Amino acid sequence: MIFENTGFYFREALLSFRRSTLMSMAAILSTTTILLIVGIFLLISVNLNLFLENLESQLEIVVYLEDDISQAEINNLKSNITSIDETKEVKFVSKEEAYQNLLKNLGEQKDILSAIEKNPLPASFEIQVKDPKMIEQIANQITKFKKVEEVEYGRETAERLLNFTYIFRIAGMLVLFLLVFASILIISNIIKITVYARRNEIEIMSLVGATAWFVKWPFIIEGFLQGFISSVLSTIILYNFYFFAVNKVHQAIPFLPLVVDNVDLLPMGIAIVLLGSFVGILGSMFSVGKYLNV
Amino acid sequence: MIRMFHVYKNYPNKIQALRDINIHIKKGEFIFLVGATGAGKSTFLKLIYRGIVPTKGQVIVDGINIARLKPGYIPYLRRNIGIVFQDFKLLYDRTVYENISFGLKAIGATNFEIRQQVKKVLNLVGLENKRKIKPHLLSGGEQQKLCIARAIANEPLILLTDEPTGNLDPYTSWEIMKLLFHINIRGTTIIMASHDKLMIDKAKKRVVRLERGRIMEDTERGTY
Numbered sequence: 038m039i040f041e042n043t044g045f046y047f048r049e050a051l052l053s054f055r056r057s058t059l060m061s062m063a064a065i066l067s068t069t070t071i072l073l074i075v076g077i078f079l080l081i082s083v084n085l086n087l088f089l090e091n092l093e094s095q096l097e098i099v100v101y102l103e104d105d106i107s108q109a110e111i112n113n114l115k116s117n118i119t120s121i122d123e124t125k126e127v128k129f130v131s132k133e134e135a136y137q138n139l140l141k142n143l144g145e146q147k148d149i150l151s152a153i154e155k156n157p158l159p160a161s162f163e164i165q166v167k168d169p170k171m172i173e174q175i176a177n178q179i180t181k182f183k184k185v186e187e188v189e190y191g192r193e194t195a196e197r198l199l200n201f202t203y204i205f206r207i208a209g210m211l212v213l214f215l216l217v218f219a220s221i222l223i224i225s226n227i228i229k230i231t232v233y234a235r236r237n238e239i240e241i242m243s244l245v246g247a248t249a250w251f252v253k254w255p256f257i258i259e260g261f262l263q264g265f266i267s268s269v270l271s272t273i274i275l276y277n278f279y280f281f282a283v284n285k286v287h288q289a290i291p292f293l294p295l296v297v298d299n300v301d302l303l304p305m306g307i308a309i310v311l312l313g314s315f316v317g318i319l320g321s322m323f324s325v326g327k328y329l330n331v
Numbered sequence: 332m333i334r335m336f337h338v339y340k341n342y343p344n345k346i347q348a349l350r351d352i353n354i355h356i357k358k359g360e361f362i363f364l365v366g367a368t369g370a371g372k373s374t375f376l377k378l379i380y381r382g383i384v385p386t387k388g389q390v391i392v393d394g395i396n397i398a399r400l401k402p403g404y405i406p407y408l409r410r411n412i413g414i415v416f417q418d419f420k421l422l423y424d425r426t427v428y429e430n431i432s433f434g435l436k437a438i439g440a441t442n443f444e445i446r447q448q449v450k451k452v453l454n455l456v457g458l459e460n461k462r463k464i465k466p467h468l469l470s471g472g473e474q475q476k477l478c479i480a481r482a483i484a485n486e487p488l489i490l491l492t493d494e495p496t497g498n499l500d501p502y503t504s505w506e507i508m509k510l511l512f513h514i515n516i517r518g519t520t521i522i523m524a525s526h527d528k529l530m531i532d533k534a535k536k537r538v539v540r541l542e543r544g545r546i547m548e549d550t551e552r553g554t555y
Binding site: 042045056057237238240241242243244245246247248249251252 | 380402403406407408409410412414420422424433434436437438481485
């Protein structure tokens with residue numbers, strides 16, 4: 038039946054936009070506003086996530102080596118560490134490099150070192166890991182290797198940081214969930230009002246013997262169009278507003294990591310459009326159903 | 332065409348709208364349903380188009396037991412029944428033509444059939460010159476005629492009218508009555524709920540009187 042009357046359904050849906058322009062505009066504007074709020078929160082949360090990831094990636098394992106280690110043993114140890122799946126980057130720091138780094142860090146106080154004859158610093162590996170949660174396990178594994186004097190990864194700091202990021206992520210998900218839930222309720226209520234305004238039409242159609250789907254289709258298409266237009270509108274506004282804001286923030290705090298890649302932003306735009314369209318369709322379907330039983 | 336056997340209808344607020352109704356309405360009959368407000372006239376009509384189901388008893392319309400009718404089949408029952416309301420229930424944002432064509436489209440008529448049918452019924456009720464205007468520009472009588480035109484557009488077997496002359500002056504009321512008689516002569520069974528004593532006495536048709544949900548009188552060629 039849908040294929041048979043598709044043209045009619047679309048015409049009816051578009052006509053109803055024209056017949057009640059003010060109503061449709063109000064519905065589209067309020068839906069756009071709700072979706073904007075959801076979008077703004079989404080943008081904040083992806084940036085927060087990036088910030089947390091950055092923070093977590095600064096966690097690293099430092100493996101101090103025994104002084105009598107040979108070059109062959111260093112190479113052997115490095116390949117052993119690299120072969121652990123969870124390691125991301127393994128960097129060797131020689132005794133000399135460690136000494137130079139220390140000199141650099143001490144700056145004007147470097148004279149302190151003149152009291153010491155020999156370079157007291159051990160050579161080391163600095164290891165970055167793929168998943169910060171695995172850091173303890175990896176550290177334990179490395180401790181067992183030969184010629185390893187000590188393994189350090191800031192155990193307490195790491196645990197605290199991971200706890201903090203975990204809570205932040207859960208809270209973010211919760212807020213996002215509530216926000217999406219609220220927006221679904223609000224958008225479907227907006228649609229309910231537009232359907233209510235046309236309950237006479239639904240009643241009459243039902244009394245002359247129109248099937249339920251015949252009555253529903255134009256409303257479903259209208260609900261979809263309302264949701265789709267609103268979500269596209271809010272995505273366009275968000276996109277422009279976001280890049281404007283990103284520019285301003287970068288001017289003020291250049292080193293702050295911000296999501297600017299379209300590959301990361303596109304899924305959000307798609308999610309908003311899907312949310313708007315889907316709620317539009319379902320909202321009108323259920324609202325019409327209510328007035329159909331005359 | 333319509334049979335009711337020991338039909339009772341109670342509403343949720345414990346009001347007994349209909350009590351032990353037994354009636355047989357034959358094909359092509361014209362029946363006045365009379366009675367005070369709240370006597371059960373509207374409930375009687377609603378049972379026929381399956382706007383409600385009886386609390387007890389059987390309602391058979393054109394061989395179909397409406398209490399056992401699955402919701403999906405209700406539209407097909409209603410395609411055999413035209414309904415005319417006192418408050419018209421017209422769509423005021425559509426033209427006279429569209430008010431009729433939209434009902435026909437709803438039951439799957441082709442564009443060609445719709446054009447033919449709308450033209451025919453508008454001619455019958457005398458509104459062919461006003462097909463392009465919106466209903467709010469029509470007089471009360473004309474709006475009622477439009478309502479009748481919409482109800483008979485798909486040539487239903489039964490026409491239910493709920494006080495169609497309730498808000499009209501005597502002259503216009505008689506015009507509407509003549510139109511209904513004309514439709515009746517062509518074979519449509521008509522049930523008309525009415526308070527209009529003048530019309531009923533003049534028409535000399537079968538009169539069924541409802542009082543507090545019961546049939547108190549059922550006379551051929553009756554009066555109010």
